[in-house]
Amino acid sequence: xxxxxxxxxxxxxxxxxxxxxxxxxxxxxxxxxxxxxxxxxxxxxxxxxxxxxxxxxxxxxxxxxxxxxxxxxxxxxxxxxxxxxxxxxxxxxxxxxxxxxxxxxxxxxxxxxxxxxxxxxxxxxxxxxxxxxxxxxxxxxxxxxxxxxxxxxxxxxxxxxxxxxxxxxxxxxxxxxxxxxxxxxxxxxxxxxxxxxxxxxxxxxxxxxxxxxxxxxxxxxxxxxxxxxxxxxxxxxxxxxxxxxxxxxxxxxxxxxxxxxxxxxxxxxxxxxxxxxxxxxxx
Ligand code: A3P
Numbered sequence: 196x197x198x199x200x201x202x203x204x205x206x207x208x209x210x211x212x213x214x215x216x217x218x219x220x221x222x223x224x225x226x227x228x229x230x231x232x233x234x235x236x237x238x239x240x241x242x243x244x245x246x247x248x249x250x251x252x253x254x255x256x257x258x259x260x261x262x263x264x265x266x267x268x269x270x271x272x273x274x275x276x277x278x279x280x281x282x283x284x285x286x287x288x289x290x291x292x293x294x295x296x297x298x299x300x301x302x303x304x305x306x307x308x309x310x311x312x313x314x315x316x317x318x319x320x321x322x323x324x325x326x327x328x329x330x331x332x333x334x335x336x337x338x339x340x341x342x343x344x345x346x347x348x349x350x351x352x353x354x355x356x357x358x359x360x361x362x363x364x365x366x367x368x369x370x371x372x373x374x375x376x377x378x379x380x381x382x383x384x385x386x387x388x389x390x391x392x393x394x395x396x397x398x399x400x401x402x403x404x405x406x407x408x409x410x411x412x413x414x415x416x417x418x419x420x421x422x423x424x425x426x427x428x429x430x431x432x433x434x435x436x437x438x439x440x441x442x443x444x445x446x447x448x449x450x451x452x453x454x455x456x457x458x459x460x461x462x463x464x465x466x467x468x469x470x471x472x473x474x475x476x477x478x
């Protein structure tokens with residue numbers, strides 16, 4: 196189903212799951228000595244939390260600040276740290292990275308607080324449904340026979356990036372060690388312009404109101420859907436035959452989760468994260 200990577204040095208968990216064939220334990224371990232530049236920025240998410248959306252926002256902010264995106268797709272402009280194929284040594288500064296890494300596998304140099312981390316979270320009920328549709332379209336991982344089956348995989352962390360609950364706990368409880376901005380997908384839906392402004396101030400970009408409006412326009416669901424750099428439709432259908440820009444809503448889980456499943460998420464959320472001051476908008 197995926198590589199279950201075990202790490203000698205850094206793992207408080209038994210393993211961390213990555214998409215099949217995309218990386219190796221050696222590559223992940225090599226990140227321990229990854230050299231970070233002060234101008235680097237890292238976008239970190241659990242999958243299906245608004246990664247490509249935030250990529251588009253960050254890239255557009257940098258464009259407005261005089262750093263045009265000369266890559267053919269956003270995935271090249273903000274390559275994944277954990278994939279072996281990432282040619283990040285070729286990137287010119289300011290470098291922008293994406294990652295689904297858990298906090299404990301992040302390059303330790305990021306903790307020196309010079310480079311920046313943007314962490315985006317999404318409520319787990321919408322996250323599960325989005326992840327289910329994504330996995331159905333993904334040809335390199337096992338296809339779930341039903342939503343029920345996928346729900347079990349998700350709740351037990353048998354998906355790429357392992358458990359949502361562990362990912363959130365690691366980053367949220369470790370946040371003080373980083374120069375970090377934590378955002379939620381729901382905030383982005385409810386107040387995109389407000390989030391763009393927060394990002395500008397965190398990234399140290401002083402944009403005019405008109406430039407901010409342009410970033411907002413470029414990051415809207417429909418604009419992104421029609422932008423080949425941003426819509427991730429360049430994957431060959433034999434690898435991925437689905438849509439990254441699917442519905443883009445809060446509360447769509449109500450059409451899929453049963454009452455029992457929803458209550459189980461609530462229970463596990465309380466058990467695993469109840470002691471943290473986390474608040475999500477669920478619908
Ligand atoms: P849905 O499947 O619920 O529609 P990721 O980029 O982490 O894989 O997350 C994908 C999710 O983000 C999808 O959710 C997708 O529709 C949503 N998304 C991407 N761009 C968006 C945008 N501009 N506005 C709202 N949602 C967006």
